[in-house]
Amino acid sequence: MCKIDVQTRILARNDDTASHNRIHFLERGIFTVNVMGSPGSGKTAVLEATARAFDRRAIAALAGDLATDNDAARLQRAGIRSRAITTGQACHLDAELVHHELHHLDLSGVDYLFIENVGNLVCPAVYDLGQSANVVALSVTEGEDKPLKYPTMFAKADLVLITKIDLLPYLGTDLDAIQDALARVMPNPQVVLLSAREGYGIDSWLAWLTKSRDEIFSAAEVMA
Amino acid sequence: MCKIDVQTRILARNDDTASHNRIHFLERGIFTVNVMGSPGSGKTAVLEATARAFDRRAIAALAGDLATDNDAARLQRAGIRSRAITTGQACHLDAELVHHELHHLDLSGVDYLFIENVGNLVCPAVYDLGQSANVVALSVTEGEDKPLKYPTMFAKADLVLITKIDLLPYLGTDLDAIQDALARVMPNPQVVLLSAREGYGIDSWLAWLTKSRDEIFSAAEVMA
Numbered sequence: 001m002c003k004i005d006v007q008t009r010i011l012a013r014n015d016d017t018a019s020h021n022r023i024h025f026l027e028r029g030i031f032t033v034n035v036m037g038s039p040g041s042g043k044t045a046v047l048e049a050t051a052r053a054f055d056r057r058a059i060a061a062l063a064g065d066l067a068t069d070n071d072a073a074r075l076q077r078a079g080i081r082s083r084a085i086t087t088g089q090a091c092h093l094d095a096e097l098v099h100h101e102l103h104h105l106d107l108s109g110v111d112y113l114f115i116e117n118v119g120n121l122v123c124p125a126v127y128d129l130g131q132s133a134n135v136v137a138l139s140v141t142e143g144e145d146k147p148l149k150y151p152t153m154f155a156k157a158d159l160v161l162i163t164k165i166d167l168l169p170y171l172g173t174d175l176d177a178i179q180d181a182l183a184r185v186m187p188n189p190q191v192v193l194l195s196a197r198e199g200y201g202i203d204s205w206l207a208w209l210t211k212s213r214d215e216i217f218s219a220a221e222v223m224a
Numbered sequence: 225m226c227k228i229d230v231q232t233r234i235l236a237r238n239d240d241t242a243s244h245n246r247i248h249f250l251e252r253g254i255f256t257v258n259v260m261g262s263p264g265s266g267k268t269a270v271l272e273a274t275a276r277a278f279d280r281r282a283i284a285a286l287a288g289d290l291a292t293d294n295d296a297a298r299l300q301r302a303g304i305r306s307r308a309i310t311t312g313q314a315c316h317l318d319a320e321l322v323h324h325e326l327h328h329l330d331l332s333g334v335d336y337l338f339i340e341n342v343g344n345l346v347c348p349a350v351y352d353l354g355q356s357a358n359v360v361a362l363s364v365t366e367g368e369d370k371p372l373k374y375p376t377m378f379a380k381a382d383l384v385l386i387t388k389i390d391l392l393p394y395l396g397t398d399l400d401a402i403q404d405a406l407a408r409v410m411p412n413p414q415v416v417l418l419s420a421r422e423g424y425g426i427d428s429w430l431a432w433l434t435k436s437r438d439e440i441f442s443a444a445e446v447m448a
Contacts, residue, residue, distance in 0.1 A: 006230055038262050038263040038264060038343070039262045039345050039366055039370050039373070039374065040262060040363065040365060040366025040367050040370060065373045066346065066373060066374055066375070066376070067372060067373055067374075067375050068369065068372050068373050070369050070372070070373065089346075089350075089376065090346075091315060091344070091346035091347050118346070119262070119345065119370075119373070119374075120315070120344055120345070120346060121263050121343065121344070122290065122313075122314075122315035122342070122344060122347075123315050123346075123347070126313075139264065139365065141264060141363065141365040141388070141391070142263055142264025143264050145292065145294050146263050146264060146343075148291060148292050148294070149263070149289045149290060149291055149292050149294065149343070150263065150290055150291075150343075151290070151291050152290070152313065164365070167365070167391070167394060167395075170391055170394045171391075172421075197396075
């Protein structure tokens with residue numbers, strides 16, 4: 001029982017901080033995306049490709065990993081303001097880690113904040129960070145049945161980016177089977193096929209971002 | 225404080241059950257491998273290739289996932305006695321889940337038991353299952369720096385299988401960089417390059433298995 005109580009208390013406290021983060025983002029007009037996916041699913045590569053195609057001054061990123069600041073360094077080289085969050089032993093980011101790091105990130109002029117979570121298809125889905133949307137990167141190299149094996153992650157995704165599709169000719173992966181699996185677990189399946197290396201699908205991804213941001217902030221204006 | 229106490233108690237209880245499992249395996253001459261790796265790193269494909277190259281009657285498997293029995297079904301089709309363990313929301317197997325499932329798996333004549341853990345480079349490394357060895361599958365599609373980003377997993381690995389090496393010509397991945405990263409976190413780096421699809425490296429993997437089993441059971445005989 002104590003285990004459940006502790007877990008409940010940890011999540012309740014996390015939700016409080018996440019709400020605080022969310023208010024902060026919304027007040028500043030920042031559309032925040034929790035970018036999740038397996039290790040090596042191409043999360044950082046998608047953000048690098050986003051930097052190449054978008055106004056870099058309007059983008060910032062936090063990059064979570066157990067150790068190293070490799071991803072934040074990659075994103076800085078791509079021209080994105082970014083900070084690393086190292087979690088030590090923890091398998092996911094939480095709202096407090098994000099809140100702490102926000103004090104060190106210049107968000108002036110930023111319209112989109114990407115929070116690249118720890119590579120993991122389980123734990124990150126449970127912890128709200130205050131984001132506006134959940135995006136999951138799923139590489140075609142991971143096979144067809146990951147949505148069925150990790151249903152919580154994909155059920156919470158607002159958008160799934162099927163990444164590395166340039167590798168399809170060299171794999172036995174059936175793209176239709178991936179999409180069928182997603183349709184079985186996502187309440188409202190939204191999918192973009194993407195190759196960060198070749199730039200394929202980046203237009204659709206950017207269109208989704210701008211449309212999603214517009215929806216939130218025009219709704220906020222109507223309510224104000 | 226309560227969180228730490230609970231975590232300590234959970235791990236202590238897990239260790240007790242893991243010791244019980246370990247005695248059971250050793251008494252029956254079974255070399256048990258905890259097979260870990262990212263989602264889609266090729267764990268099941270390695271076991272399928274093992275079944276093709278080895279005496280299938282000497283192999284059994286438990287296959288862990290949050291949901292579905294897909295991997296256990298694949299292994300059964302490959303001729304391996306196997307059972308699924310579904311963890312629900314849990315990001316790893318534990319010793320109790322393994323112990324419970326052992327009662328449903330016929331281990332007569334089995335020399336090697338593979339426990340395919342939940343696809344995850346963090347949590348499975350923390351929970352002892354009673355195994356003789358930890359093996360991590362790391363796909364070349366995951367990039368070069370995963371050992372540095374998930375050091376606990378790789379530091380605990382007795383062997384790393386670098387999988388899907390048939391895809392190297394189509395990737396920008398630097399194999400030397402992966403091996404350098406492994407050498408920085410593994411106390412005693414043992415690595416096999418492997419392509420389950422093309423059968424490359426399977427001989428080295430089987431040689432490692434038989435040598436490792438022989439070492440444990442000849443040591444046990446000397447002590448007896």
